[in-house]
Amino acid sequence: MGRVAIYYAPLPDDPLTPLATAWLGRDPVTGAPAAQPPVAGIAEVTADPRRYGFHATLKPPMRLAEGRSWRELMTAVRAVAARIPPFDLPRLSVQDLWGFLALRETTPCPPLQALADACVAELDDFRAPPSDAELARRHAAGLSAGQAAMLRRWGYPYVFGSWFFHMTLTRRLSEAEKAVFMPAAEAWFAPALAVPRRVVDLAIFTQAGGDAAFNIAERVRLRG
Structure with a gap:
């Protein structure tokens, strides 16, 4: 295993999942196009x-530290999840994030x-x-x-106060490209974005x- 990451990803039965799989062109469960x-x-x-x-980063991709095992990491992940209860995710929308398109929360x-902070801090011994x-x-x-200080301490610049929820849909776009892909993404994801959803696990x-x-x-299910 090269790297491991802790993400939020919609559940298999969430209508967002098949739409995102098609939009990105790959199934992250099977790896199939x-x-x-x-x-x-x-x-x-x-x-x-x-x-x-398709995901939102909670604990960024990392290689396991020397002497640490997958089993130990998963025990620690379950300990984090055991303390945190499921919660409602605000409605999502397609947004322009520094030129990238992403799904972001509207409130x-x-x-x-708190979930992202816990994953970063409590799993960092494994990084x-x-x-x-x-x-x-x-x-x-x-x-x-x-951000540079966060990079030195946590191995990633966008954590804690610099962290923001986003589910990336494209690379950085030109204005002409954005004029095409923004309305296309809004139309494509609209049926799923209208559906309420809860965060119930870590992927x-x-x-x-x-x-x-x-x-x-x-x-790993949240069980707090």
Whole structure:
């Protein structure tokens, strides 16, 4: 196993799941390709999020620290989930996030922030330090002083006060591309976005290594 991440991902019976699988062009459970909507250029603009699978990051992808095992990590994940009760997710909408399209909540959700904070802090002993190349790539993107401090301490710049819920739908788009893909995404996801949903589990995604895709390995129910 190359890396592991703790994500939120909609349940298999959530109407959002088949729509997102088709939009990104890959099933994150089986890894099988999926037919995408008939929008010119969609395969290219979804290539990056396709590899990661449809999700919102709670604990960013990490390699396991030396001496740590998958079994130990899963025991710790279950301990986190045992303390946190399920909660309602605010209605989602397609939003422009720094040029990327993503599904984001329409109102603040403190339980969502608390869940992400718990995953970052309480599972950090299992995280191997990022490589120099990974750190350089993050810094090259341009970070605030606070984000740089988070990167040094937690291996990722967007945690705690810098964290934000988002389920990525595209790479960064030009204005012309956004004029095509924003209305296409709004129309495509509209039926599912009208449906209420709850956060009831943590989705454990794994990556075999290198540029391999992330797939769902296990789900852990929230039982608080």
